[in-house]
Amino acid sequence: MYNVTFYLRRLHSLVGLFVLGIVILEHVFTNATSLGGPAALNGGLAMMELIPRPIFYGLEIFGIAIPLIFHAAYGIYIALQANCNPGRFGYVRNWMFTLQRWSAWYLVPFLLWHIFYLRIFTKGINGVPISYELLDSYFQNPVVVILYTIGMLAAIFHFCNGITTFCMTWGIAKGPRVQNVVSVLSMLLFAALSLVTIAFMAHYVLF
């Protein structure tokens, strides 16, 4: 009666774009500073350490952890309602719909691994601060590099295609022309962020 499904679904949409989208952009931009060498990235990370701890933990819990858990859990529920059929109906948007779900399925285990290893185990339990040197040695393992690059690209795609579907879900982009424009623009953003990601991942590996 209170249309719980409706509000949960809309919250899922808002959280994905405005909360987790910012988290993705922060990761891309902070890592991109590593292109300027160890000092640049460590300087950026040190600046984050200047944020008073209670505020920092508050941001981590309410700005990342809770939204991410909600988005992932409700997202799994949504993904299970789809019977992806790009083989039968191979239209562009149907492929996007399918890739949105496939990228999500990759991101669930990837983010569990990423968060538990780097944030909870390395930084939290062992007390080793995240630094250029740490990431540089972490990304000497080719398996880690490949899984992380796929993870970043999956997250960026999920976010960028999410912009398009957000505009449809909220009735912002109504007609086919404007929906097409939004779709092309968000895929250009995907291309740009992906290039930056590949550049800094290559930089970690090569230098």
Next chain:
Amino acid sequence: MAEEQKKVRFVIERQDGPNEKPYTQEFDVDYRPGLNVVAALMEIQKHPVTVDGKRVAPVTWECNCLEKVCGACMMVINGKARQACCSLVDKLDQPIHLAPARTFPVIRDLLIDRSVMFESLKRIQGWVEIDGTWEVKDAPIQNPYTAQTAYEISHCMTCGCCLEACPNVGPQSDFIGPAPTVQAYLFNLHPLGKFDAPKRLNALMQKGGITSCGNSQNCVEVCPKNIKLTTYLAQLNRDVNKQALKNIFNH
């Protein structure tokens, strides 16, 4: 001396009853210019003999108008959901594969039960309330600026192509599907129907309503009546969001 008669091969997915196992049979039909899938099925009905020469029960399917207006003959032809009556053999890859639209319960062979869409139309109040509690007199005029849109959506023949193509419609989901959802917009445009617009928008907010749309946009690709389903789904999303704000802030 007689020239060899050209044949068209049909590979048909059959099923003897709602809970029976599907199997396939192949039939050859004499080619003739302008042959369509319904006409071919009628030939098979007259002479239900498979390519192996076995006499079998005739293939069951549903059709009515034979001019892409009633929606009854929707089936999966070469993998795509479409109307059999307007599927010309000349424009299809051969052999032609026919299968029932399994988004719906199969009754027998190609015959499906599409009554779930009627139930969905009841859910979204797909009618105009004229119960005598207000004076109707002459029919009210349609808004000339939206009449074209209303006319377009009124072409919907509840064939179910969009539900068959939609990845979010099926036993794994409770989505009512694009066709019944978009009908809510048709009745919201009607000069008398619009009085019940909040009711319809609230119905769309419920589980299985418009929120279950995942924007795969297959519906608009397969609609045999070329209804701009995704455009009206976006419009309904807009209307539903406004209605949600009203629900929150009006009380």
